[in-house]
Amino acid sequence: xxxxxxxxxxxxxxxxxxxxxxxxxxxxxxxxxxxxxxxxxxxxxxxxxxxxxxxxxxxxxxxxxxxxxxxxxxxxxxxxxxxxxxxxxxxxxxxxxxxxxxxxxxxxxxxxxxxxxxxxxxxxxxxxxxxxxxxxxxxxxxxxxxxxxxxxxxxxxxxxxxxxxxxxxxxxxxxxxxxxxxxxxxxxxxxxxxxxxxxxxxxxxxxxxxxxxxxxxxxxxxxxxxxxxxxxxxxxxxxxxxxxxxxxxxxxxxxxxxxxxxxxxxxxxxxxxxxxxxxxxxxxxxxxxxxxxxxxxxxxxxxxxxxxxxxxxxxxxxxxxxxxxxxxxxxxxxxxxxxxxxxxxxxxxxxxxxxxxxxxxxxxxxxxxxxxxxxxxxxxxxxxxxxxxxxxxxxxxxxxxxxxxxxxxxxxx
Numbered sequence: 001x002x003x004x005x006x007x008x009x010x011x012x013x014x015x016x017x018x019x020x021x022x023x024x025x026x027x028x029x030x031x032x033x034x035x036x037x038x039x040x041x042x043x044x045x046x047x048x049x050x051x052x053x054x055x056x057x058x059x060x061x062x063x064x065x066x067x068x069x070x071x072x073x074x075x076x077x078x079x080x081x082x083x084x085x086x087x088x089x090x091x092x093x094x095x096x097x098x099x100x101x102x103x104x105x106x107x108x109x110x111x112x113x114x115x116x117x118x119x120x121x122x123x124x125x126x127x128x129x130x131x132x133x134x135x136x137x138x139x140x141x142x143x144x145x146x147x148x149x150x151x152x153x154x155x156x157x158x159x160x161x162x163x164x165x166x167x168x169x170x171x172x173x174x175x176x177x178x179x180x181x182x183x184x185x186x187x188x189x190x191x192x193x194x195x196x197x198x199x200x201x202x203x204x205x206x207x208x209x210x211x212x213x214x215x216x217x218x219x220x221x222x223x224x225x226x227x228x229x230x231x232x233x234x235x236x237x238x239x240x241x242x243x244x245x246x247x248x249x250x251x252x253x254x255x256x257x258x259x260x261x262x263x264x265x266x267x268x269x270x271x272x273x274x275x276x277x278x279x280x281x282x283x284x285x286x287x288x289x290x291x292x293x294x295x296x297x298x299x300x301x302x303x304x305x306x307x308x309x310x311x312x313x314x315x316x317x318x319x320x321x322x323x324x325x326x327x328x329x330x331x332x333x334x335x336x337x338x339x340x341x342x343x344x345x346x347x348x349x350x351x352x353x354x355x356x357x358x359x360x361x362x363x364x365x366x367x368x369x370x371x372x373x374x375x376x377x378x379x380x381x382x383x384x385x386x387x388x389x390x391x392x393x394x395x396x397x398x399x400x401x402x403x404x405x406x407x408x409x410x411x412x413x
Contacts, residue, residue, distance in 0.1 A: 004049030114251030157301035199361020203227035250281035295329035
């Protein structure tokens with residue numbers, strides 16, 4: 001099956017380089033100069049999956065092109081290529097859908113390729129994997145696109161708040177709900193230790209697989225690579241060493257996580273506490289960003305900073321606050337007052353429960369099913385899947401326009 005068509009509305013030199021990269025990946029790249037040509041292309045071909053548009057040089061032209069994309073049913077997602085200043089202007093222009101993305105100059109053509117790959121997954125127009133791109137590996141045909149899996153990212157810019165404990169045990173609690181295909185991804189390329197704590201030290205990593213691929217090995221998806229844990233969930237680490245990360249380009253990793261929606265019902269991703277390019281790319285794939293915060297001043301300050309930074313990252317509407325080690329310091333009410341947002345859930349301190357479970361290569365969920373802290377995780381999993389999206393309050397509104405992704409989750413949803 002042919003891969004989708006990608007419309008390219010960029011300056012001539014950029015259009016040529018981007019078209020060459022996408023063509024090599026198996027896409028059909030078609031340059032267009034204005035809204036009239038784009039409208040003609042859309043009328044001629046239903047296979048147009050994404051339009052790459054210059055949003056910097058002429059805002060009026062960019063908005064005309066974007067309007068043409070919105071006029072088709074369903075709308076065609078736009079990848080807007082911008083500078084930081086032009087993004088602010090576009091953000092105030094109104095409109096936008098959940099599938100639109102942006103790419104800030106300077107960029108590499110490879111970054112465009114992997115971003116387009118991820119957008120095709122979301123727009124449900126990606127092919128069956130017969131091409132040579134990385135997304136072809138290990139993905140089943142006949143996918144029900146209306147039921148793609150959920151990506152949940154666990155992040156706080158401060159270490160020591162229990163981020164990995166939350167990610168690991170939440171994934172296990174979701175798996176325990178039954179009829180769920182859960183993937184836990186250790187995306188902490190610096191201090192990640194999920195494989196070790198779950199007794200899966202010998203499991204292959206994504207970096208291993210991509211290194212083998214470069215040497216002529218098979219192209220594998222996350223469903224092929226992930227190791228099976230006794231809890232029933234699947235587990236994968238991006239790398240086993242912080243110095244072997246050269247292959248883990250941010251956009252390719254993000255596109256690969258996006259593709260995992262096809263094979264899993266829930267993907268839980270544990271991130272390193274930093275604002276690295278890799279983390280920022282993974283943020284874009286997330287339906288929810290769970291923010292564990294411990295009731296102490298340093299953690300609260302770091303979390304308050306993240307709430308501000310999340311506005312610029314365009315993910316404020318996806319944040320969900322979680323108090324970890326609750327009742328061990330500042331009260332939940334004070335946490336809410338200090339951060340200006342509602343706390344979604346609490347997890348009490350587990351003491352030696354987590355240590356004992358990790359020493360045995362297990363999670364607290366399956367090792368200590370009757371502990372109260374285990375009940376907290378089951379309740380968190382239940383609430384996450386029972387909650388209804390709400391509009392963001394005025395104090396937490398994200399920037400509008402083309403980057404307003406339409407996923408309206410308040411800080412306390």
